[in-house]
Amino acid sequence: MTRFAALSLPRWPTDRLRLSRAVLPDSLARPCVLTLSGAGGERLHALTAHGEAAGLTRGMGVADARTLVPALKAHPADPEGDRAALMRLARWCGRFSPWTAADPGEPGLDGVLLDITGCARVFGGEAALMDRLVGEVRALGLEAHGAVAPTLGLAWALARFAAPGDARGWAGADGPRGVLDALPVEALRLGDMAATLRRFGLKRVRDLFAIPRADLARRFGTDPVRRLDQAMGVEREVLDPLQPRADLRARVRYGDGQQTLDAVKDGAARAIERLCAELEREELGLTRLRMTLYRVDGQARDLIVGTARPSRDAAHLVRLLNERLDRAEIDIGFGIDLFEAAASLASPLTGGQGDFHGAGEAEADMMRLADQLMARLGREAVMRAEAGDSHLPERAGRFVAMDGQAPAWPRRREIRPLLIFDRPEPAEAVAEIPDGPPRQFTWRRIRHRIARAEGPERISPEWWRAAPGSGPGRTRDYFHVETEDGRRFWLYRDGLYGREAGQPAWFVHGAG
Incomplete structure (x- = not known):
């Protein structure tokens, strides 16, 4: 049976402030609040226990709060920092379950959720697991309460609203219904809807159970019905963990x-x-x-x-x-x-199984060497060649990270030079019209006379890759050439005389 644990951190923002050492410890012995600025001015966002004991409430204006408590210590709230720190705490809770999730909410409702299905036996049972979880969180300096239940909604409610002795689960002939009845409507995770229900005299969960489902949905929307079903287990609710579920772990x-x-x-x-x-x-x-x-x-x-x-x-x-x-x-x-x-x-x-030649x-x-290089230099630093899905030479190959996939190279018979430039470089050439090979060419301000040439190898434009409005591209005629001094180059003519727009141009695309 699925089991969930909920950890409640009722003083999370102020506890985090205290543990960050941003304030002196004795300043928290007096009424202390965290404030946020809004359209109505600065208001109280979170309070210490001393602040609540002095009659302060969340949402109260700072000026009104100072009227009640002249010696009030106010510090700026940091909701983003609170959420980030809660994520780190949820990650730390991974020592009790592989599946944890941060559960940020309004101050007083922050917490962490855990799917502990199958985990309790490692700790000697659910009670022992919760004792250790809550105990270790309190040892970090945080006020914490915990609960275990068969549904996320019930565990969340018990951790925040049940009496301390009732927070380890549920029992009895009535099942979860008997535990939920006495809890306030805020225990159903309804947000601002809870205040609306209270205005209509619906203060306890049992008051909602007393109303027919259709009437409840018609008067207050589907949220109260859905939250009741989730808490009771009628509607399945799963935990969205910080990290994907991985069955293979030790x-x-x-x-x-x-x-x-x-x-x-x-x-x-x-x-x-x-x-x-x-x-x-x-x-x-x-x-x-x-x-x-x-x-x-x-x-x-x-x-x-x-x-x-x-x-x-x-x-x-x-x-x-x-x-x-x-x-x-x-x-x-x-x-x-x-x-x-x-x-x-x-x-x-x-x-x-290798072949007779030890391949x-x-x-x-080679793979073990690649693994060692990745461990030393980083996974992105070790690359392998991979064939690209293109006929154009500059797109026909690329380097990708080593990912264990064997490179699939097409069985082409075309001869390619030892060096192919990432980008073809312009050249000036003298050649027979319309399709003859070049006789000489000038590249990088040096003139080369050609002793022999082989080609052309014609490559049509990839019209399906052309940007809208840019035209289909031009045909290329490639030639392998050897100069009179023994150098070898790979040239191409971009465009066909009389058959494609514009004058053809020449480029050097490789050497060797």
Whole structure:
């Protein structure tokens, strides 16, 4: 059965301000608020517990708040920074589940959502998982509450509005209905609609259950009905995690943080070995390995290793990761206690057999070399040639990143020079009209007399690629020529005499 956990952070903006050390600790012992400027002037955005105890409320004007609390400490709010930090915290929660999501909201409703299906047994049950999750978040200096439920909506509601003893799930013959009845309508994630419902005397979720569904939808729209169905599990709601679900991953957890580079390498190697065993069972190989290192203080660091073709060779992958670890200058902090290896990209891996000349082994050696270069220089720094979908020589080939796909080269018989320029260079030539080869040409201010020529090879314009209004392009006649002093060039005539618009022009496109 699917199980979700919700983490509520009722003081997230002010807790973050305190932990950022942007204010002195004793200043938060007095009423303190975060403010935002708007059309109505500066207003309170978030409050500390001392601020609420002094009678301040969110949305109150700063001038009115200072009337109530003359010694009020006000700081500018940073909603964008709050959201970014919440994303980092959700990522940190990945030590409890691979599938987490930040859940930003109005101050008091911020939190993190987790899909913990199948994860609780690792921690000794749901209660133990939640005790550890909430405990470690509080150890970071944050006020936090948690809940577990079979639906996202119910977990969210319990974490924020249930009594502390009722926040671990639901039980009883009434199922989720019995838990939801007593909660306020704000527990249904209705936003401003909750205030509208209260004006009509609908203060508790049980008040909504008492109204026929059709009447409820007709009077207040479909949102209340949809949120009720989601909380009850009638309408399925899934978590949209920070990272795509990857079935192929392996974890190694330590009771104490690993504090030396050698110990970190050993922990990462163990995680890779477990992942490769899983890949072998599934007959898969990876082309991208993501190693996530979780520090004991909540920070996480990703290292990405790529391979030129699918692999599940643990020793090879460990060598590649060690290259990254040696060069990444990772801040180990107080230690790394969790290593997660994930196959970000995986595909079927079939066993290959080389020929009698050892071509298979040579290709494997080349791929291993490419992997090592990518680990040292970066994936974008190692390229391979690939045939382009074009008849024009300047578009017929390109360099792309090593991605494990074997290059498919067309079986053409055309002879090409050793060097092809990225862009053809203009030249002046003397040739027989209309289709004769050049007798001499001037290129880069040097005149060359031609001893022999071969051609033409005619290449028609790619009219389907022409920009609107630019015309279909012109025909090219290519010639391989050798000059009297033994130099070889590749020239072409752009355009046909009397058959295409304009006078033909000559270009040098290659040499050798």
